[in-house]
Amino acid sequence: MKVAVIDINGKKTGRSVELSKAVFGIEPNDHAIYLDVKQHLANKRQGTHKAKERAEIVGSTRKIKKQKGTGTARAGSIKSPIFRGGGRAFGPRPRNYSFKLNKGLKKLARQSALSIKAKEENIVVIEKFDFDTPKTKNFTSILKALELENKKSLFVLDGSNNNVYLSSRNLERANVISGSELNTYKVLNANKVVISESCLEEIESNFSK
Known part of the structure; x- marks a missing residue:
């Protein structure tokens, strides 16, 4: 050509x-x-994405309510992913693509x-x-x-x-x-x-x- x-x-x-x-x-x-x-x-x-999981959240470690008798599901930590302000479940971590x-x-x-x-x-x-x-x-x-x-x-x-x-x-x-x-x-x-x-x-x- x-x-x-x-x-x-x-x-x-x-x-x-x-x-x-x-x-x-x-x-x-x-x-x-x-x-x-x-x-x-x-x-x-860059692969620098990161979200904090429950072990990395700053917060109280006390049990937030009694185990039984509340009529709702049991909960042991305010840092649980199901609560607002809690850690991210299976969040992104730094990685090489x-x-x-x-x-x-x-x-x-x-x-x-x-x-x-x-x-x-x-x-x-x-x-x-x-x-x-x-x-x-x-x-x-x-x-x-x-x-x-x-x-x-x-x-x-x-x-x-x-x-x-x-x-x-x-x-x-x-x-x-x-x-x-x-x-x-x-x-x-x-x-x-x-x-x-x-x-x-x-x-x-x-x-x-």
Whole structure:
């Protein structure tokens, strides 16, 4: 599959690149995508939720009423979960939500995500660019040229574009990452995936092994 290379003004450069079929042209595996996205979201969870149970509630330990003759159920502690202000029964405890996935499955999921975007013609290849200083206005002008100012966009650039990353940091719908940070969730969450020409070879090398 050939894709035209464009410049930062959204105009064709007259060159084109061939997208690797092993990365951008496979039959998507929906279950692999599901597992990889599930792991990504699970790893982002802090897992610091906590509710106090009856042993952790501060309160009197005396028996609140006599055992028999009240006409109601027996009760031994004001900290019981059945009373207002008592402890939580089987409440949440801190835990780690992360889980392991095999490297092969994660690679398949990312190949599948990129193949979906390529099939939808939502892969854009842009020539290498950089800014002298971080400036949001410069990055906004690129989004306007590519007609992406009102869409979610993912820019995948090589690791030396620190000024570009800083220029996009305040923009809610734009996300700039390096090729090594590319993952299934970010690819599928974007309307357009903009890949720099210099980073394309790195992506194909990483995901075609």
